[in-house]
Amino acid sequence: MVATRRVLFLASMAFVATVSYLWGHVDGDEGRALGLLNESFAAQSLPEVSPVLARERDTYYPNTEDLAKDEMRVIACGTGMPTTRAAQAAACFLVELGNGDKFIFDIGSGSAERLSSLQIPYDFLDKIFIGHLHGDHFGSLGELFIGGGLMGRHKPLQIWGPSGPTPELGTSYAVDKMVEMYTWDLAGRAGLVDFRGFKVNVHEFDYRAENAVIYEENGVTIRSFPAIHSIDGPVSFTLEWNDLKFVFGSDTFPNNWFLKYAQNADLAVHECFVAVPDIVTKLGFTPESALLVGTQIHTAPEAFGKVMSAVQPRMAVAYHFCKDWDTTAQVHDRIRKTYDGPLSLADDFMVWNVTKDNIRVRMAVVEEETWSPPAASPAEPPKDADKTQFSKDTGVPLDAMVYSDFIKEGKWTGVDEVLRGVYQEASEALGREFPYPEKEQ
Ligand SMILES: [Zn+2]
Ligand SMILES: [Zn+2]
Secondary structure, X not given: OHHHHHHHHHHHHHHHHHHHHXXXXXXXXXXXXXXXXXXXXXXXXXXXXXXXXXXXXXEEOOOOOOOOOOOEEEEEEEOOOOOOOXXXXXXXXXXXXXXXXXXXXXXXXXXXXXXXXXXXXXXXXXXXXXXXXXHHHHOOHHHHHHHHHHOOOOOOEEEXXXXXXXXXXXXXXXXXXXXXXXXXXXXXXXXXXXXXXXXXXXXXXXXXXXXXXXXXXXXXXXXXXXXXXXXXXXXXXXXXXXXXXXXXXXXXXXXXXXXXXXXXXXXXXXXXXXXXXXXXXXXOOOHHHHHHHHHHHOOOHHHHHHHHHHHOOOEEEEEOOOOOOOOHHHHHHHHXXXXXXXXXXXXXXXXXXXXXXXXXXXXXXXXXXXXXXXXXXXXXXXXXXXXXXXXXXXXXOXXXXXXXXXXXXXXXXXXXXXXXXXXXXXXXXXXXXXXXXXXXX
């Protein structure tokens, strides 16, 4: 009798726990399908649980799921701030489409590392759209440029970004200077590795253009419209494909263009800044500065809610705040003063699977100790011609791209024998001769 009562008690506790869990998730705004709760109530009994059989997990493990032909998958690879932190990289959203196309929107500080954790072949990560040129929105471009080139990207990076009020404030200028900054880096790589990935093509477009098509290929249309942030130049983007619409605001004060062009969004990503009190206490800003930055340059949570109430996307995504245990509630409560629709408070590695019928929101579990993902095209051996071309393009003399006699004389010959051993080992293992480089560079 006691045992029966205990079983009943435990069963009812399990039921309460399950309902609270579901309730918590729906009310917790992480975007679970709202029908879930009703379905759960409708279910006559809880699913059987096996002690030995695998069961469905509500987690995304990269490279374990096919993307359906009509499906869009969006992965947050940076949701944080310019104040770099291990917990969150800065702005970066990866959009993957069922037709095989992939697009990166913003590539903020630290985000190349997140991309690397997804283990996507780098030839597929060659299209980047930059909303504006703050470091927290393109600070990891150099890492993707160099690291991606070394990890199997055998084609140039394609970069789309806005012009500015003067040429020096445009994307071409910024990217050209970045590549210039890497002159020493590239001079040291040409002739040693497959050099095809160490190039960029910039497609700069007019930041004032309203809803202008800046990319159209393979059924995908990407448009740009002006954003209001810091000074002239910033833009927001829409991506439309297969009757699905992804909107990425980058950084902006609430504006008429967003309200107009983000309409009918399936997923609308818009910045939602740290609440003003936390800008003072956590970031150490003066109240004057916190008010200006937190409400005038950026979108305050209350204003984010107003924007989403006007746009009414299938899923509103708030990013650009530190998503900590003691700051998230503040952001959430302020948004909820002005918006009661579907909401995701983005964190790094949040994943949205978007189809016409459903938007599934999960977190990804990723590996950290990753190496190069499989290459989507075969690597070529290094070529001397790359050195010659690099010298021609940059004006760096060829004889400056090898060791001088002065540096050569500093080489310690004490390791000569063991290094010859490594060459011999490779020759024996692979059954072909790898001659030791007698003439040093
Ligand atoms: Zn910004
Ligand atoms: Zn920003």
